[in-house]
Amino acid sequence: MTSLSEDPPSLISEDDRETAVQRLREAYAEGHISHEEMDGRLDQVLTAKTRSELKSALGSLPEEDAGTTSTIAAAGGRIRRRGAWRVPRILKVESAYGSVHLDLSRAVIEHPVVDIELQLGTGSGKITVPRDAIVDAEALHTGWKDTLYKARQPSRPGGPRIRISGTMGFGRLKIRHARR
Template sequence: MTSVPEDRSPSAREGDRDAAVQRVQEAYTDGLLTHEEMDERLHQVLSAKTGQDIEVALASLPVPDPGRSAGIAAATGRIKRTGAWRVPRKLKVNSEFGRVKLDLSRAVWEYPELDLELNLGTGSAKIRVPRDAVVDLDGLTTALKDSPYQPPRRSDGTGPRIRITGTIGFGKVKIRHAKR
């Protein structure tokens, strides 16, 4: 009597599934997938039972480079990134009339530094940074008065370094350190 070998592929983990969804969405944003292809791959990823099923859905996509530059843009409306999202080495944010909210306090930092380029027309930006982050605003120019920023007194400066550059038309930038 012969036995059928059982499938020993590890089950799909939620973190792998989330990363795969992000990778499919980025491929669509970069123009590598049509809308229909993105829908099909998202369905494959979300219904995957094993890690191998997820790999099949991502097979023809380029391997992401976490150090690459990423960009977020909107002519109007809001740009919002919160929660546990991966921070690239360089991030460029463009918004003509909308508001920007970036919460970096719970983000996943793969690099000790972030070069954040803000290009805002009339919108404003609220940026929440980790408690011990070191923020440098020297490269940021604003049409209105400079945005006030005070580093926390109790910060030991051991957190990530964030260099903010770019231009802001008639909006403001508010930077707050997380309490925890």
């Protein structure tokens, strides 16, 4: 019998579970845990019911650095980043109307994994990635036209992993690798 002074266990939501899975993926991608350890922890996360079970599965992972998220937003017009700019760990790009052009070919990329979250209403998008980058755009949902991207083999190992997610309404996203 539970006394009234004890707090009931705090149940987790699907958002909590998805966030935990994302943290495990990042820890694996950044080399903090092995493949076997990720599998075991992933099983714990997927079967967890309470916050304490979730915390146990994420124990000893490096803390998330909240200072590595930036947002670029515009109601209309053009959003453009090019040249030697510092790419944050998580980049959120929001635009209701207008075009977006992100050129990462000469950007300073300090993280092995960069997440770009697009929330674009109407307008086109273009992302130029470094020559040795590995691109994953599976989590991007397009409402009108498919994303144009032709994957290529990295010219040298160790390039950044660029993960593109979010939604695009009317418009097309073109992703290409830099030539140099």
